[in-house]
Amino acid sequence: MRIFFILLLSLCALTSSAQYYNWEFGGGLGTSNYFGDIGGVSFDGRSGPADVMLNTTRFNMAVFGRRYLDYRFYINVQASFLNIKGDDKLSPSTGRESRNLNFENNIFEGSAMLEFHPLIINDLGGKKRHIADLHLLIGTGLGVIYSDPYSMDGGNKTALRPLATEGLQNKYSPIQMVLPVATGVFVSFKGRYSGYRVHRFGISINYRFAFTDYLDDVSTVYPDYDSFYGDQARIEASWKGWRERDPSSTIFPEGGIRGNPKRNDGYLTTMIYYSKRISSGRKKHKLPRRMEFYGRSKRGRFK
Numbered sequence: 669m670r671i672f673f674i675l676l677l678s679l680c681a682l683t684s685s686a687q688y689y690n691w692e693f694g695g696g697l698g699t700s701n702y703f704g705d706i707g708g709v710s711f712d713g714r715s716g717p718a719d720v721m722l723n724t725t726r727f728n729m730a731v732f733g734r735r736y737l738d739y740r741f742y743i744n745v746q747a748s749f750l751n752i753k754g755d756d757k758l759s760p761s762t763g764r765e766s767r768n769l770n771f772e773n774n775i776f777e778g779s780a781m782l783e784f785h786p787l788i789i790n791d792l793g794g795k796k797r798h799i800a801d802l803h804l805l806i807g808t809g810l811g812v813i814y815s816d817p818y819s820m821d822g823g824n825k826t827a828l829r830p831l832a833t834e835g836l837q838n839k840y841s842p843i844q845m846v847l848p849v850a851t852g853v854f855v856s857f858k859g860r861y862s863g864y865r866v867h868r869f870g871i872s873i874n875y876r877f878a879f880t881d882y883l884d885d886v887s888t889v890y891p892d893y894d895s896f897y898g899d900q901a902r903i904e905a906s907w908k909g910w911r912e913r914d915p916s917s918t919i920f921p922e923g924g925i926r927g928n929p930k931r932n933d934g935y936l937t938t939m940i941y942y943s944k945r946i947s948s949g950r951k952k953h954k955l956p957r958r959m960e961f962y963g964r965s966k967r968g969r970f971k
Contacts, residue, residue, distance in 0.1 A: 689864060694943025695731040696872070702726075704933035705886040705926075706754035706769050720936075723758055726751040726772075728937045734783070742783040744807060750775050752935050754884055768908035771817045771828065771884045775935075777876075779811030779848050792855065801856045801865060811846040811876065817885040819905060826905060828885040833906040834926060835891035840882040850874040856945075866945040875936045883933040890924050 701720050708719045728750030735743045755770040787804035817828045832839050854870025881887035896902045907921065 688948045689866065689945040690736045690948055692734045692868060692943045692945040693732070694734075694868070694941050695729070696870075696939040696941025697727070697729050698872075698937055698939030700726045700728040700750045700752055701936045702752035702754050702773075702883065702933070703935065704754060704884045705881070705928055706756055706771055706884045707759045707764065708754070709759065721758060724753045724755060726753050728939060730939060730941070732941075732943070734943065740785045740788070742785070742805075742807075744781045744783050744809075746777075746779050746781070748775075748777040748779070748937070750777070750935070750937060752883065766909050769819075769886065770821075771819055771886075773815055773817040773883055775883075776814040777811055777846070778813075779809055779846070781807040781809030781848055781850060783807035783850075799858055799865075802853065803856070804853050805851065807848075807850045809848055811848050813844050813846055813876075813878075814842055815844055815880070815883055816842050817883065819885075821908075826901070828905060829882075831899075831902045831905050833885055833891070833902060834888050835895060838888060838891075840880060844883075845879040846876040847879070848874050848876050854941075854943075864945065864947075868943045868945070870941050870943070872939045872941060873936070874939070876934055878933045878935070881927065881929055881932045883935070886927040887929045888927060890921050890926050892922055 702724065703719050707721060707724055709721060728748055730746050730748040732744055732746035734745075737743060751772060751774050753770075753772045756764040756767050757770065759765055783805045784807065785803045785805045787802075789802040791798050792800040792802045819826045819828055829840065829842060850872060852870055852872035852874075854868045856865035857867045857869075858864060859866045890907055893903055893906075907926075
């Protein structure tokens with residue numbers, strides 16, 4: 669009889685330990701920074717962390733679903749909304765401030781990334797209680813964005829894309845592709861009434877390489893203003909240096925360098941997030957040996 673109860677308890681433990689927790693869902697908030705042809709701290713507008721301007725830091729928000737594939741591999745599907753900003757006036761000693769251009773862009777983004785978790789500490793704290801774990805991750809994938817830059821002058825908002833500020837031959841689509849490259853870390857904790865580590869808190873850093881140079885509406889050269897047929901709105905949006913000099917001036921640097929088409933734009937987001945793992949059925953096989961003690965608790969072995 670004792671052996672029977674031992675076998676019964678063992679079977680219950682195996683059934684409990686075989687529960688699926690393949691999906692998690694969550695969301696977060698953070699900051700966003702733009703790298704491109706407007707503003708910045710360097711004359712050549714180089715991209716990267718060295719070109720970050722804190723006074724143009726904006727915000728981002730996202731929701732996501734992450735799916736477990738294997739011990740170290742996950743798929744992350746994410747939807748984001750963010751704002752990026754650049755302003756020549758905020759870039760002293762770069763030569764850009766005399767151009768006097770500025771922009772903001774509300775970007776809607778959808779992306780999918782493959783994550784690799786090179787470092788996993790299953791028993792954070794080393795107390796053999798497995799209350800928490802830690803994952804360090806890196807990932808990349810592909811994203812699609814809707815981008816529509818605009819300019820703010822005296823409280824007036826002007827959409828830049830319809831104006832074709834670099835000439836009618838240089839129109840661009842609001843739909844563009846981006847290549848996200850991400851890293852981050854998260855910690856999982858057990859639920860209050862569960863032996864499973866279902867609550868996750870993390871930090872994510874994600875840089876997007878855009879497949880366009882027009883997130884800021886600037887890329888090539890100043891246009892032939894005669895092609896604008898006297899459209900003053902287009903002329904004023906293309907070059908605003910006159911506002912800092914003589915408003916009556918009609919001298920514009922036609923054909924001069926306006927941006928750098930050899931380097932596409934990009935943006936960086938940082939985010940603090942929370943997610944929760946969701947039970948989605950039961951496994952029919954034993955956990956592999958490498959996961960034997962992944963989430964061990966008094967209730968048995970948990971994934």
